[in-house]
Amino acid sequence: MTDYDKYYRTENLFGEAYVQLIDFFSSYKPKGILLDVGCGQGRDVIPLARLGYQVTGIDSSMVGVEQMNTIAQKEGLNVTGLVGDIYAFDNYSAFDIVLLDSMFHFEKRDKQKETLLLSKIARDIKSNAVICVCIQDTGKKVAILKETIKDTGLDFDVLNDSSLIYNYEDKESGHKSKTKYCMYIVKKK
Ligand SMILES: C[S@@+](CC[C@H](N)C(=O)[O-])C[C@H]1O[C@@H](n2cnc3c(N)ncnc32)[C@H](O)[C@@H]1O
Numbered sequence: 001m002t003d004y005d006k007y008y009r010t011e012n013l014f015g016e017a018y019v020q021l022i023d024f025f026s027s028y029k030p031k032g033i034l035l036d037v038g039c040g041q042g043r044d045v046i047p048l049a050r051l052g053y054q055v056t057g058i059d060s061s062m063v064g065v066e067q068m069n070t071i072a073q074k075e076g077l078n079v080t081g082l083v084g085d086i087y088a089f090d091n092y093s094a095f096d097i098v099l100l101d102s103m104f105h106f107e108k109r110d111k112q113k114e115t116l117l118l119s120k121i122a123r124d125i126k127s128n129a130v131i132c133v134c135i136q137d138t139g140k141k142v143a144i145l146k147e148t149i150k151d152t153g154l155d156f157d158v159l160n161d162s163s164l165i166y167n168y169e170d171k172e173s174g175h176k177s178k179t180k181y182c183m184y185i186v187k188k189k
Helices: 003-007 019-027 045-050 062-075 111-124 141-151
Strands: 033-037 054-059 079-083 097-101 130-136 156-169 176-188
Touching: 003 062, 019 045, 019 130, 019 156, 019 176, 033 045, 045 054, 045 062, 045 079, 054 062, 062 079, 097 111, 111 130, 111 141, 130 141, 130 156, 141 176
Parallel strands: 033 054, 033 097, 054 079, 097 130
Antiparallel strands: 130 176, 156 176
16 A cells, blocks of 8 residues: 555545646647556546546556546546556657656655656657646756756757646645646657
């Protein structure tokens, strides 16, 4: 059992998808095959599948993936939920869009692992494929994200680089917080 298996006893733990993310992917064309890396309970997978994307979500939390699959099945959505380790996943080239929401923190102990994963995804995706990263905009996180993509030496067009506020409410304590996030979306040339 992972820590997140315990956290996800609270349904819809992280709340709704960001309006900006949904707005972007509502108007983005063509609707293709999307991979949500660390999909959790499907906070993004479900609304993106409702928009017409064919979505695969991978997460190490069986509890989260099962909750997501249950909603998808009820609604007849085109969703595949995989329980697995994103660091062992090796099929990024099969996707038109790769989403990583709240997956990178670039803290000292994880920085190398996370930047290597991002570089691998950037290298492995096909041309015209998109990477969307939503990340807390604190400290040097956004700068490290952009540098890592730049340092691959590959050509990307920036489709979106915007700030958003993530409103979180702890359902047990009622505590509310607002965190500044960056949504950074690039397309490989
Ligand atoms: C902060 S949550 C974000 C979940 C989701 N992206 C969202 O925004 O709602 C981080 C997620 O990453 C998953 N995770 C962390 N490390 C992982 C790994 N090595 N392989 C697969 N999933 C992982 C956790 O289980 C958790 O669901």
